[in-house]
Amino acid sequence: MQQGRLGGVIFFSRNFSQPLAEPAHLAEAAALCVEVAAAAPPGPPPVLSIDQEGGRVQRLRAPFTEWPPMACLAGGDPSRAEQVGRAIADELCALGLNLDYAPVLDVHTNPANPVIGDRAMGAQPEEVILQALAFLRGLESAGVRGCGKHFPGHGDTAQDSHLVLPEVQAERGRLMSVEVAPFRAAVRAGIQMLMTAHVVYPAVDGRPATLSRVWLQDILRRELGFRGVIVSDDLDMRAVAGADIEDVVVEALLSGCDAFLLCRDEERQLRAEEALYRAADRDARVRDRIEESGARLRRFRASLRPPCPNLDRLLSLPDPAHQALARLLAG
Numbered sequence: 641m642q643q644g645r646l647g648g649v650i651f652f653s654r655n656f657s658q659p660l661a662e663p664a665h666l667a668e669a670a671a672l673c674v675e676v677a678a679a680a681p682p683g684p685p686p687v688l689s690i691d692q693e694g695g696r697v698q699r700l701r702a703p704f705t706e707w708p709p710m711a712c713l714a715g716g717d718p719s720r721a722e723q724v725g726r727a728i729a730d731e732l733c734a735l736g737l738n739l740d741y742a743p744v745l746d747v748h749t750n751p752a753n754p755v756i757g758d759r760a761m762g763a764q765p766e767e768v769i770l771q772a773l774a775f776l777r778g779l780e781s782a783g784v785r786g787c788g789k790h791f792p793g794h795g796d797t798a799q800d801s802h803l804v805l806p807e808v809q810a811e812r813g814r815l816m817s818v819e820v821a822p823f824r825a826a827v828r829a830g831i832q833m834l835m836t837a838h839v840v841y842p843a844v845d846g847r848p849a850t851l852s853r854v855w856l857q858d859i860l861r862r863e864l865g866f867r868g869v870i871v872s873d874d875l876d877m878r879a880v881a882g883a884d885i886e887d888v889v890v891e892a893l894l895s896g897c898d899a900f901l902l903c904r905d906e907e908r909q910l911r912a913e914e915a916l917y918r919a920a921d922r923d924a925r926v927r928d929r930i931e932e933s934g935a936r937l938r939r940f941r942a943s944l945r946p947p948c949p950n951l952d953r954l955l956s957l958p959d960p961a962h963q964a965l966a967r968l969l970a971g
Contacts, residue, residue, distance in 0.1 A: 646679040647937070648687025650903060651737070653699045661703045663955055670949035673736035677947040684941035689739035689787075692728055695758055703957035704731050708970040709758035710744065710775070714767050718774035720969065721761070725778025725786075727962040733783045734957070736949035740779060741835060743772040745788040745822040746795035755800040765821035772822060773829050783945040788826045790837035790873055791860060792849055793819025801838040801879040805848060812843045824864050832868040832940055834860070836897065838879035847895075850880060851888070856896030869933075869940045872897045875912070876904040886915035894925060898933035 655672065657665040673688060680686035692698050695709030705727060713721045725743075732740060747768050748760035761771040776786045792815065797806035808815070823834065836850040845854040850872050860866045872892050875881065880888055889900055889912040902909045919926040 645681060646676065646686055647941070648689065648739075648899070649676055650741075650901060651688070651690045651699060652903070653701070656700075660701065666703070666954045666957075667951060669735060670951050670954060673947055673949050677736065684938055685738065685944045685946040687739050687941060687944065688737045688947050689741060690732065690737055691741045692732060693742045693744060693759060694724070694728075697759060700731070700735070705958060705962040705966050707966050710761050710771075711748070711758035712969045712971070713771040713775070714762040716771075716969075718770050720965075721771045721774035722778035722781075723965055724969070725775040725780075726782045727778075727959070727965060729779045729782030729784035730953075731957065731959070731962070733945065734950045734953035736947040737784065738944045738947060739785045739787060739833070741787045741789060742779070743775045743786060743788060744790075745772055745826060746790060746793050747818055747822065748795050749818065750796045750798060752798045753795060755797065755802065756795050760795055765818050768822045769825040773825060776826070776829065776831060785832060785940075785944060787833040787835055787871065788823060788831050789835035790839070791820075791823050791834045791870075792837065792841065792855055793823070794837045794839055795819065797839055801873070802877050803879075805838060805840060805879040807840045807842060810841070810843060815841055815844065820859070820864075823860075827864050827866045832943065833871060834866065834868065835871050835873055835901075838873050838877055848880065850875075850897065851891050851895050853895045861896065867936075869898045869936055870896055871899040872901055874901045874903045876902055876908065885912050888912075889915055890919045890926065893919075893929050893933070898936050 656669045660666055676688060677686055690699050692700060693710060694707030698707060744759045745768060746756045746760050747765050748756060748763045762768040779786045796808045796810060799806035838848045838850050840848050845852045849855040856870055875888055885908045892900060902912060920930055
């Protein structure tokens with residue numbers, strides 16, 4: 641960060657002093673976002689991102705609104721989902737963040753799923769499409785970009801990719817009509833970022849989607865027509881972390897990923913960066929992919945709201961209207 645080369649970060653709860661409900665800690669959090677943004681070189685705004693879905697996956701707790709799991713939206717009026725997205729974006733903007741890794745576009749088709757479950761907005765693709773796209777509209781209307789996840793669908797796994805490499809044993813036709821359907825709808829709606837799944841779908845390819853040219857180039861780029869940024873899920877997750885990060889990051893790039901999440905180990909981040917430099921020196925394919933992804937990322941960053949924390953807004957939290965909406969959804 642001190643070298644002024646920062647293009648983007650992902651924040652976790654551990655990055656902020658706790659409890660955030662204390663005004664001094666809110667001020668520290670806002671100051672941290674300002675410091676990170678200042679480390680970016682001149683040009684498009686840096687990516688200041690976070691996972692703020694609701695339920696189990698929300699890195700910012702009180703005085704930020706604590707939302708129930710997004711499964712509560714299923715069967716409801718999609719205008720409620722849009723309100724939730726707008727409320728989340730309002731609070732993230734106050735801190736200076738401009739990207740939320742949401743909405744979840746996975747379809748909850750496996751009750752034994754240990755990692756998605758109530759994070760999904762429905763058990764049918766049509767319901768997920770209805771609610772997730774409304775959530776996305778709300779999020780982006782209030783100044784925060786959304787990222788749909790986890791392509792091509794993590795909802796039918798019985799294992800957690802944080803721990804192992806799951807497989808989905810479904811035929812290609814079923815995958816395209818159920819798992820992929822919300823991603824197809826999100827692409828048509830203009831979503832600008834999608835996150836990959838560290839999941840294998842043997843009916844389509846023997847490689848996990850993050851490392852699959854079939855999924856990322858043949859299907860997502862060519863068949864679905866996606867022109868935005870493809871970001872990997874965390875490459876520190878055990879589903880892919882068993883392999884050398886140098887090999888994984890180059891393979892992910894050549895398979896179609898434009899950006900990579902490495903969320904735990906700074907040393908692995910540096911090794912991944914060096915591996916890309918070395919591979920580019922000796923392989924024109926890597927150089928071409930870096931140039932292509934770099935252009936795509938610059939366009940994406942140019943669409944972001946510049947980070948500008950609003951301490952007065954932060955100190956006004958919790959927001960009574962947001963709290964009332966959360967209670968209404970929680971039933």
